[in-house]
Amino acid sequence: MPPLPSQSPSRRNAPLEIVAALATGGLLTLMLLSNSAMAAHTSPLFSSLTAHGTGSVVAALALLAIRQRRLAGTRPTRRAPLWAYLGGVSGALTVMLTSQAANSSLALTGTLAIGLAGQVVLALAFDCFGALGIQKRLPRRKDLIALGAILAGTLLIIRARGMG
Amino acid sequence: MPYMILIAFVAGMLVTLSRQINGRLALESSAMQSSFWNHLVGFCVLAVAAQLSIGFWPPGASAAPWLAWIGGPLGVAFVASGSWLIARLGATMTGGLMVAGQMLSGVALDLAQGRDAVLWMQLLGVLLILWGVWASIRQ
Numbered sequence A: 001m002p003p004l005p006s007q008s009p010s011r012r013n014a015p016l017e018i019v020a021a022l023a024t025g026g027l028l029t030l031m032l033l034s035n036s037a038m039a040a041h042t043s044p045l046f047s048s049l050t051a052h053g054t055g056s057v058v059a060a061l062a063l064l065a066i067r068q069r070r071l072a073g074t075r076p077t078r079r080a081p082l083w084a085y086l087g088g089v090s091g092a093l094t095v096m097l098t099s100q101a102a103n104s105s106l107a108l109t110g111t112l113a114i115g116l117a118g119q120v121v122l123a124l125a126f127d128c129f130g131a132l133g134i135q136k137r138l139p140r141r142k143d144l145i146a147l148g149a150i151l152a153g154t155l156l157i158i159r160a161r162g163m164g
Numbered sequence B: 001m002p003y004m005i006l007i008a009f010v011a012g013m014l015v016t017l018s019r020q021i022n023g024r025l026a027l028e029s030s031a032m033q034s035s036f037w038n039h040l041v042g043f044c045v046l047a048v049a050a051q052l053s054i055g056f057w058p059p060g061a062s063a064a065p066w067l068a069w070i071g072g073p074l075g076v077a078f079v080a081s082g083s084w085l086i087a088r089l090g091a092t093m094t095g096g097l098m099v100a101g102q103m104l105s106g107v108a109l110d111l112a113q114g115r116d117a118v119l120w121m122q123l124l125g126v127l128l129i130l131w132g133v134w135a136s137i138r139q
Helices: A015-041 A044-069 A087-102 A107-129 A141-162 B002-028 B031-052 B059-063 B071-113 B119-137
Strands: none
Touching: A015 A044, A015 B059, A015 B071, A015 B119, A044 A087, A044 B031, A044 B071, A087 A107, A087 B002, A087 B031, A107 A141, A107 B002, A107 B071, A141 B071, A141 B119, B002 B031, B002 B071, B031 B071, B071 B119
């Protein structure tokens, strides 16, 4: 029996993808800077609302620009299930829950740390079982070591701010 | 307090869930399409929530600086990139490396802004994260 792709020893994290993931995380820092500026002037809910609104317009323009360049017939033929269009619901709920928790006795520091735990637990479960149509890929030892170091460093940095 | 811990934990899980769902949509369309639908559907949900609570246009909105308005456009690239990455790195490493990038840039921003924080903890955190990223690349 051939090995499952997810367990193939040749599978490696390509440097391009790692750099892209790091840069995307950097983008998140800028987004949070911008969104918290809007939240300070209005509210977390309105800040997220405007971010989603302006984002919809920009993404629509980007799609139009891409479509004009793309040849007909190169698009995927399979149709995504309806629920696959609902990622935004989850994103919208995140904002509401996070602002509620950050205003409680957990404060921002506690909310971030616990949120990180929730994020990682579900990601590990998704990867181990291959959820929602994304390929299953058992995390390897080096992935877990990397993840552990990143999480430990992150908790230190969050804590460093909380004590500042 | 335990209720709030649960809320914060679920909020974190929703980040992963959203990325997984968007990644699935991207498999059958494109990363940019998944980003578009993510933003449009999120906007509709938030518009209803805003209507029910704060009203559509709070008074401070007009006075907000330009910086406050660029989060959404940046988010388009953020979601598209996440959708592209999740099929390639998996949920764990996509999330982990994004957190790494967020923290490294966050510390740089904190230092640039002169924000109060314990410096040795920040630097030790940065070293741990850099080591973790290196460990993920190493064969």
